[in-house]
Amino acid sequence: MAPRIISILSLTLIITISLLSISSTNAQLRNNFYGVSCPNLQTIVFNVMRDSVRQQPRLGASILRLFFHDCFVNGCDGSVLLDDTPTFTGEKNALANRNSVRGFEVIDTIKTRVEAACNATVSCGDILALAARDGTTLLGGPSWGVPLGRRDARTASQSTANSDLPSPFANLDTLITLFTNKGLSARDMTALSGSHSIGLAQCFTFSQRIYNDTNIDQSFATLRQSTCPQDTTTGGSNLAPLDIRTPNRPLTGTNRFDNNYYQNLINRRGLLHSDQELFNNGSQDALVQLYSTNQRVFFQDFASAMVRMGNLSPLTGTNGEIRRNCRLVN
Known part of the structure; x- marks a missing residue:
């Protein structure tokens, strides 16, 4: 076979492998990830968000902000939901979060109902992503398909939260x-x-x-x-x-x-x-x-x-875990 043809075939193979790799990465999250394992997930999340926003409309904004503050610190991995313990420092007391982020009880309620329906199946990170979408829609904003399949982090980073979350004083x-x-x-x-x-x-x-x-x-x-x-x-x-x-x-x-x-x-x-x-x-x-x-x-x-923000550095496959309690690692 002529060298030129071999070179073209090699280049084609490299491009094909690269495209498959990119496709595989993008396909790690998908809208119907829980279609079989937890088919009622989105209904459960929406119902809790609907009741919560009716009682306190501000919660729609609070959950949306909570999702943003999660994704901007090492990706959308539920790390912002973790409580501090004597041996663990979470992100809730970072400068941008302390006495500011809220809505954790809503996520707890959703998680409890999801666990009752689909035990140890749905991550806290995915619950937060869906809740942020539903809170926005309930307040009159747009809707979008939420790619799912995230797993939860076992770690958090207060220092990254301090450095990476935008400040209200920023230019x-x-x-x-x-x-x-x-x-x-x-x-x-x-x-x-x-x-x-x-x-x-x-x-x-x-x-x-x-x-x-x-x-x-x-x-x-x-x-x-x-x-x-x-x-x-x-x-x-x-x-x-x-x-x-x-x-x-x-x-x-x-x-x-x-x-x-x-x-x-x-x-x-x-x-x-x-x-x-x-x-x-x-x-x-x-x-x-x-x-x-x-x-x-x-x-x-x-x-x-x-959607792009929700795709920031997701944990998938066997990385991370599916937390039973969104506030604590398993």
Whole structure:
């Protein structure tokens, strides 16, 4: 056989093997992973989330944030759910999580019901991924197919949580770098930031902005200053809605998860410094303007970015474990 033909065949074989390898990696998570082993999984998760969000709408945002904080620390492996013990340091007391992340009881309830239906089958990481999707949808946001098949970590990293989770005080370059380091684009970052259409923030996370930033609507700053003192020694835990336009609308009727967050940014009414950085004469201004007028595009981009974020470094196969209790390793 001629050398040229051999070279072409060799190159073809290498490309084929590479594509199969990539396909195998991407196929590790799939939407119907529990189709046989736990066919009622998604119904169980949805029912608990529906009841929880009806009782306390804020929980939809809390679970979504919990998923984000899980995925950004060594991948979507349920590590953020682990409690500290005398011999184990988890991530719950990292700077971005301490007295801030919430919704653990909801995940506990889902896990208990899932275990009753499908013992030792479904990971806490997958439960959290489904719950984040359902909480978003219940508040009027988009839905998406959730790839499943994650396993749970036996470890956690408080130091990685401290270094990798975005700060509410971060500038645009830092935000883009943090997301790029995870394999997510600046567009993903701007779309995912739209989760701040729902939820609340504590005063200490935005006090510097409302008293010191110049790219802020003064009437908005004054309104927020009425419940958030400049010295957060007292009042630092006072809450304010991340989206001033639709903070407390009912679950029926007008959606709460919407593109008003981006309209806030254009009007210089982003609550966090990191929010307003997305529209501050920088690289994301045009995308913010697009999302502010086209909710359909925002929803599409948000759903796609959530799937990409959910694919960050999953534990699969025999790696990790299926926790019986989401707060503790087996």
